[in-house]
Structure formats: C-alpha cells, structure tokens
Amino acid sequence: MQHRIEQYFDRLWPINRSLTGDGNRETLRILSEIVPFEIKEIPSGTTCFDWNVPPEWNAREAWIKNSKGEKLVDFSINNLHLLGYSEPFQGKLTFQDLDGHLYTLPEQPELIPYLTSYYKRRWGFCLSHQQYLSLDKAETYEVFIDATLDESGSMTVAEAVIKGASDREILFSTYFCHPSLASNELSGPLVTAFVYEALSKRTDLRYTYRFAFQRETIGAIYYLSEKGTHLKEKLDAGFIVTCIGDDGAFTYKKSRIGNALVDKVCQAVLEQTEEDYNLVEFSPRGSDERQYCSPGFNLPMGSLMRTMYGKYPEYHTSADNKEFVSFGAMEVAVDKFLTIIDVLEKNRCYTNLYPFCEPQLGKRGLYPTLGSQKQTAAFVEAMMWVLNLSDGEHDLIDISLESNIPLSFLMQVVDVLLEKGVLV
C-alpha cells in the first residue's frame, strides 16, 4: 500500500491548495480515483454560523524579479512562496516598499514559512530568511501576482459515506488547504482515503462511516452548519485526521468529553499495540476540534496523529516535505485506524445469558476436564472476565481495562461465547 500512497502523494504535491480554488478541484478529482465523493460547490458569501465562505482564490503566477530580470522568488517553484489569499499586484518597488510584504522565519533561516491572510486583503511573499538577507537593499524589484479573488466563486467540499447495518455513525474528518506541506496536509487526506478504500471492501459493517474532506476551520464550520444537528444525534465516534505522515510515535488528543467512546478505544488500542505513544488532554487549540468540540456541539471526536502540530520544528515550514514523511508509517497509520474500527465494530455491552453463578463451561467443551491444574489457560481467564462483566454495564473496552486482557484476545473469546450461546 505504501507505494500507492507515495504515487498519490507525488501527483498531489505540486498542486496549489487553499480554502478555495481550482487546485482543490483537481485534488478531489485525483482522490476520487479512491473515494467516490459527492462533491458540492458552496458559494462564496454563504453564511455558516458567525462566518462566511470567503471569495474563491486562484493564483496562476507570482514572482519577484530584480532589475536584471532574474526571478528571485517564484510561486511556480514552491507554492509556499506566495502568501495564501494574496490579492493581485503588479509594480516596481524599492526594497523599502517591498519589505513590508516579505515574510520570513529568522529563527529557522533556511526555511520558507507557511502563511495566509484569508480575511484581510494583502499581498505578500514568503521566503527563507537567508534569501531575505541576501536581497540588495539598493535594488528596485518588479513584483507580479496574477491572482483572482472572486466573490462569485465557491468552496468545493466533498463527502463519502459507507452505509453499515446501523444508522449510528463514525466520522473521519480531514482537510486539505495547506499547499506544499506534507505531514500537516497531505498525510491527512491520503491516510483517510486509504482507510475508506479498505472499509469499502467490507460487507459486514455495523456502523455507518462518513468521510468528510474539508478545509480547516471554515470547511469544518460549513460542514457543521449543514450536518451538525445530524451528527449530534447519530455520531458515536469521530476522528480528526491530520499530522499523520511522519514516523514519530502516535499521539492521541482527547475529545472535549474526555471519556467518550473514541477516547476509550484510542487509548486502549494504543496502549495495547504501541510501545510508546502520547496522550494529550483536550484543549480548544489546534485544528478542527475547535469546531467539532465547541460547546454547542461537543461531539465525541478526537485526533489520532503522529507528531502533533506545533511539536516538530518543520511544522508550517517548507521542511514539512516529502523527506519529512514516511509512506511506510502512513500505511501503519491506516492499519491503526482499521484496528480501532475492528474494536468499535465488535465493541458493545454483551449480556451473559447465565448471570446466576457461572455457566458450566465444561459441558460446552470450553473448560479443561482435569480440574485443579495449577496453570489455567489464558482463554479460560478471558472467558471468566467476559462472562462476569457482561452485565449490561461494561462494554468490551471496559472489560479489557479491568482485566488487563488485550482487546484482540477478548474479541476472539467473545466470538466463541457467542457461538456457544452463553452470550448475546
């Protein structure tokens, strides 16, 4: 799978993405080879709660030339060079006039920063601080930005649904609006698309799975303005998928609820399958948890990441690139989501049909007939735990936590007990 992920990565990487624009449409066209999206265009200006969909931005060309006509900064080389949502501009400027339009990272002088100005009209270029220092202060520069901000445009949103037996739902929400960023951008849609691909082949799903490919903030806000009430009613667990591309340890950031099903399952699976992982309490910072976990919705959504936003120096710079990410690690991340889904599909409060004393497991072939052996099999122990706690109040994750028996093993035991008719 990792080679296919890489191929998609290479095709998507050069495209300029933002809140809106043709690059987003092209991105969805490519991803729709994996996910049969329902795509909608939301007109610029559309009100979503306290917000409005911004004008559609398309940038075709943008550069700074010196007086010799040499292109010093060129959008066609790296999308990050152009400040996101830059307005069009053409003119000649002294260094002093240009200076206020240049953005750099003095602490990371070799890297281009990622910056946007969605809600205030500006133009600007991002460049390495090294390059900035090398600019001739006596020069006159020619600047050209061929971009449009179209109030009659639209934001392109995409969703796909896999129907399961139940109308209870699990949501994957990811976003693409950061051009030329690898872990904090492309990894999210890529991992989510391959989770979709794996689940779409299954015919036994209990849950209905919803996949939303958004833009950060305004995309999630639009999505909630449309589906928020539905999700409040139907959602059992959800994942914000971002920063999942590097090979650092997994990080799980809890939902605002803190002990929701999604929190329990992610902690249990990471604890039982990973040597090392990070657990982060909810805070109203970061990504789209700010919307999904706003107090009016308070949805049971957590963030399963690798190295978290803000925790790696490459974050929001040109160094969050193909070198930084690992396609093998992305494949493992897809599998981790599938493991979590396996647990969610199997997890519930089962009922022991023989709650008064133990059912006699021996006559069902489930108990060693030679009593009092000093070592009792792990299987017997797991059966005992499942039966004892299947009282309608403990789900399988609770039983795993109380017994310290891995979910992977409990799930096998449950299958046997279901088949033998002692559990429903």
Added chain:
Amino acid sequence: MQHRIEQYFDRLWPINRSLTGDGNRETLRILSEIVPFEIKEIPSGTTCFDWNVPPEWNAREAWIKNSKGEKLVDFSINNLHLLGYSEPFQGKLTFQDLDGHLYTLPEQPELIPYLTSYYKRRWGFCLSHQQYLSLDKAETYEVFIDATLDESGSMTVAEAVIKGASDREILFSTYFCHPSLASNELSGPLVTAFVYEALSKRTDLRYTYRFAFQRETIGAIYYLSEKGTHLKEKLDAGFIVTCIGDDGAFTYKKSRIGNALVDKVCQAVLEQTEEDYNLVEFSPRGSDERQYCSPGFNLPMGSLMRTMYGKYPEYHTSADNKEFVSFGAMEVAVDKFLTIIDVLEKNRCYTNLYPFCEPQLGKRGLYPTLGSQKQTAAFVEAMMWVLNLSDGEHDLIDISLESNIPLSFLMQVVDVLLEKGVLV
C-alpha cells in the same frame, strides 16, 4: 485454642473428601462437635442453574502394583494419589498403557499433584515426577481402584445460623473437598468453625450470622440456587474462607462491588492492625467468589486469606500439608475475623443529637475545664470527629478513614457519647 485446632486437624486430615461421599459425612460429624449443623443430602442430578449435582463418589482402595506384587502407589497412604472422581478399574497394563493415566508435576518433581475429573469419566493416579521416572518401562503393572460413582447418591451440605437482633445477615462460606490439603482446604472449615464457636457464646449480636460449609463451585452454586434470592435481600457482608492456614501476611481480595461494607471493614481493620498485608482487586478467578460475585448475584462478599491460592508453590500439591500450616496463625485468623465482626456490630451511621454547633462537652464532664491547654487529649479529638461526621451519611469506618483514628478507639468514644446522650 491453637491446640484444639490442631487436634481437629489431625482427626480430619486422613479422611478422603471430595464433592460427595462418606468422607464428607464423617468430616461434618466431627465438626458438628463445634458447630450444630443442619445437614442436608442433595440428590445427585439435582439441577442448580446451569449445573447438576454429580453422582456420589466413594473410593475405598486404590493402588498400582508391580509384577512382584509391591504396591508402588497407594491411595491409603495419601488421598492425593487417586485422581478425584476416578471411576473403578481393575486390570494389568503395560507401562505404555498405564502412562496416560499418570499425572505428575515435572517442575516440582518431589511433589504429588492434586487433580480431579469431576465431569468427565476417567481413572488415574497422581504421583511425584521422581517416582514416575523410576518406574520400569518394561514392567507390567496391576491396577486396582475400588470406587463407586452412584447416580442415586447425594451431596452432603451443612449450614448453621446464629440469630442476632436484626435480620440483616453476615455470611461465612467455606468448603471442604480437597483431600489432604492443609491451607487450601482444612484451614477454611477449621477457622470458620472456631469463629462460630466464639460467636455462639455471645448474646448481644446485632447481625444474624450464617455459616455455610460447602464444596467449592458446585456446592456454592447449589447454595445460591437455594439461598441466593434471600442473600441478595438480606446480606450486608460475607466472607469466603479459604487459604487461611499458613503464617504469611493476610490477603484481602475485594468483592466485585469493590467498595462494599465488607471491603471497607476488611481494609480498615487490616490497615490498623497489621504491619503488612496484601490487597487484591476482584477478579472472576479463584474460588467461590466466581459464584457469589457472578453478575446476577453480585453479593458483597470478599475473601480474607493468608497466602492466596496460586501464590505459594505448595498450592495444590502434597506439600500443602501440616508442615506448611501454623495453628498459631489460624488462631490469629480467628481473632482477626472476630475483630472484623466487632467493628461490623458497632458500625453504623450514628446521629449527633446536637448538630448545630458543638454540644457543650464540658458540662457533661467530657472536656478539660482548663481551656487552651496546648496538648488536647486524643479523646477530645476523637469525640469531635465522631460528632462532626455523625450526620447520617458517615458510618464509623468512614469516620476512621477521614480522621485517621483507629476504629478500636472510636468504638470506645462512641460508647461514651451514647451513654452521655449526645449521640444515637
């Protein structure tokens, strides 16, 4: 008392005990010198929930001879030599044919294992691995088992009750079905019998005490099939008494409820009277807690033990014998149960009759008349705690936990406050 315990131990030790059989009847006949049991015979085949009472098993003689007629393995020397519930057999076998009927412990080559086959018809012998290795593989062996499995027999159960002023109950449940095992068998009935003896002399009991002398598993299941509904309604605390014969530190295994009265009192008494003890969370493994704490009953019953089953190498082997146990320690265990009972008898939510500000203790002779002395007596401090927390929501154990004042002292203070009429 410890000498009387030892005398009973010596009389009971040679008797073969199992789920059923005449050895059990003989055991109860001897113990009835201490406890005036009501004894019942439960017919083989009787249904109890998912189980049936097994046929009655009696074994009179069992041995393996070599071709010279020498008895190599002999039930009359150690009851453990015969696999529990062995069916009758007589015949000559090669070593190869005999081999599948021999049970040993290769990791503890000097010890005879304890094994049973209650619910599958087999015959077999248990012997030390050393002896097993010394058997001549070229020999022909003569095997004789004079045993009966009687479908028209019965299981002999016994109960005794000491009525107190209230119909709220405390249950002691112990079992004897392990022949020739000292701590994980005889210690339980012996300690329980001597607790009975001490309580039967008291005329001031508030609780009604019930003593059940069962067999492990099927005995408890039968008992619950008869008394389970009653116990669910009336039981305030119960004890499974087993593994209480050695001189290891006390172990308390919590009830499934986890914070029931029995859990609170056992933890508080052990904490306040023992330098060292073990606290074990509930698990649906071990002994009759599997039945009493099954989800349908979920009774407030814990296990007060010395070294717990499975935690000592002698467990379920011929080394769990008279040398392993300590009659002095059993006497201390009896006293520990009586201390716990003293607390249970005294414990309740008392009511401070002067809840608004303090009652004036000085005019009742309970307070030093010279105010502001730098050292205040422990007695005054204990009175203050009892009065402050006797609000109908804290029992004496809660007050002890919050104040760090031992229950033994609080109980004296309560008597004074009751007598002075400030507490009821």
Added chain:
Amino acid sequence: MQHRIEQYFDRLWPINRSLTGDGNRETLRILSEIVPFEIKEIPSGTTCFDWNVPPEWNAREAWIKNSKGEKLVDFSINNLHLLGYSEPFQGKLTFQDLDGHLYTLPEQPELIPYLTSYYKRRWGFCLSHQQYLSLDKAETYEVFIDATLDESGSMTVAEAVIKGASDREILFSTYFCHPSLASNELSGPLVTAFVYEALSKRTDLRYTYRFAFQRETIGAIYYLSEKGTHLKEKLDAGFIVTCIGDDGAFTYKKSRIGNALVDKVCQAVLEQTEEDYNLVEFSPRGSDERQYCSPGFNLPMGSLMRTMYGKYPEYHTSADNKEFVSFGAMEVAVDKFLTIIDVLEKNRCYTNLYPFCEPQLGKRGLYPTLGSQKQTAAFVEAMMWVLNLSDGEHDLIDISLESNIPLSFLMQVVDVLLEKGVLV
C-alpha cells in the same frame, strides 16, 4: 498600610480581652474608627443551642506578693499572668496552698502560658516555669485578685455589613478574646478591619459582605444561633480569620464540604500567587470552623492563615507577641484577601453566545489576520479556553484549573469578550 496596622496593634495590645468585659468594649471602640460596627450586648445566661453566655468578667488588679511585699507576679505587667475568668480572691497562703493555683509550661520554661477557666470557677496565675522554680517554698504569699463575675452582665458582639448588588453573601468571621497574644488574636481583627476598610470604598461590589467580630466558640455559637439560618440560605463563601500575623507561608484549611467555592478560590489564588503554601484538609479541631462547619450548618467556610494554630512553638504563650508578628506580612494578607475577593466578584459561569463552532474573532479585531503564525498569542489561547468552557457548567476558576491559565489573566480576557458581546 502596615504602619497604621502597627499603630492600632500598639493601642489594642495592652487591653485585657476575654469572652466578656469592658476590655472588649474598649477594643471595639478603637476598631470602630475603621469599621462602623453595629454593637449588641447579649445578656449573660442567654441560651444559644446547647450553651449559655457566661457571666461578664472584669479584672482590675491581680498580683502575688512575697512576705517582703514585693510583687512577684503582676497582671498589670502582662494580662496572661491572670488565669482567664479567675474569680476574686484575697488571702495569705503557704507555697503549698498556692501551688495548685499556679500554671506553667515546663517544656518552655521561659514563657508564660495562656490559660482560661470559663466554665469552672477557679482562680489562678500563669507564670514562666523559671520563675516558678525560683519561688521560695518556705515563704508565705499574699494573693490579691480584684475581679468580678457578673451574672447580670453581657457579652459584647459586633457586626458590620457592606451591601453589594446581590443578596448572596461572603462572611468574614474573626474573634478577639485572647489577651496579649499577637498572631493568634490581634492579627485576626486587624486584618479583617483593613479588609473592611478597602471594600467599603468600592461601589461596584456584587456580593454583600458581612464582618463578624466574635469571641471564639461561644461568640460563634451565639452568632449562629441568630444568623445561622440566614447564612445557610445566603452564604456563598466565608473565612475564619485567625493566626494571620506572622510572616510564615500562607495556610488554607478547607471547609468541611471540601470542594466549596471558598475552597476552590483559595487554592487557586494561593497556587497562582504564592511560591509556597500549605493546604490542610478539614478537621473538626482548631477554631470556629468547629461551629460554622458543624453538621447542622456545614457552611462553606475555610480558614486562611499564615502559620496555623498549634504549628508554632510560640502559640498560646507570651512569645506570641509583637516580636513574633510582621505588620508587612499582615498588609500582604489583607491584599491576599482582596485578591480572593476580586476573583469571587468576577467569577461565575459565563455563557458563550456563539456556542456552535468558534465565533469569528478576526472580524472583531481579536485574532491575528496573518494566519498560521507559529507562535499564537497567549491572549488568543485564553480567549479560546474561556469561549470553549463557557457552557454554563464551568466557572472561571474551573477554566483556570483546566487551562492552567492564571485567573488574573482570564479576568482581563473575560472583560474583552464581554465588551465585544460574545460572552455574557
């Protein structure tokens, strides 16, 4: 402020104070320069719950002379020399007869102890153990105590109220009955009086503030007999003010409730403003928490102290004097109470008026317009926390605890959000 505190200290120090008497009236007369008290005389014999107001005690002169007429022990030199509530006496005694009336501290031989005998008629003198040992055992001593115990007298109580916008109340309860003790006496009324002075100048108070200047125990009991029902209904938080005069670390002793508003605010403020402080669980010992936190009232009242009663060797001796206390530390204590009051005044469960997703802070000038900057301002983070948790269930103290953002900063953020109309 600290010089004014010291001036009042010096004027109040020589006055003899007790449960009753003219010294108390004089003390209130002086303090009424700061606090416009409502003063009441409660007749001796008045019943308050299980107690009665004692007779009024006034002592004018008291000494022990040797046969040469030299005054060895003299009440006019230190009030502590006379056992509190001593009955009048005049006579000549041998050392042996005098001995039973002398009280010393053998473990602190240089210090005079503080002792009283309110509820048993006695007379006596307190002196240093050194002086006691120097007394000539062959001497005849002349003793004179000019004191009166008047059953027709009264106890003088004082209260002042600052009305705020709401009828919800905050109570400061302090006492003066220990003569010639500095931290465990005068510091309480002094700090409380200066808290009053500061609050009385404010016109924006939400809470109504009540200041009770009591006597320990019987004063609080009387006060509760009159105001207890009212306080149960109206009191949101209260402080017992004692032992607040030295420069030791602050100590907060929790209310009986344990997690009341007063407990939350004191812990949060101390945690956020002090490097070092002590937190003490409730116990029904100490001072007037024994009455305010008796089970019938269980008021939300804690004790903010410096070094706690019983925790310093000078406690209840002549060494708890002007040298022991610090007027600078008392000023800091006044400020600490005012900081706590600032939080209480501002604290409530605010409501985010935009609970569905985030309000768009950018269009209100509250968010950086250049998105994706790596460092986000602390102000933005604090706004996000306040908005996310202002769901009607978290007050400002809860938000501070969850976010680890100091209350002082959150309070500024709240003001901005209120002004911008996103919070009410």
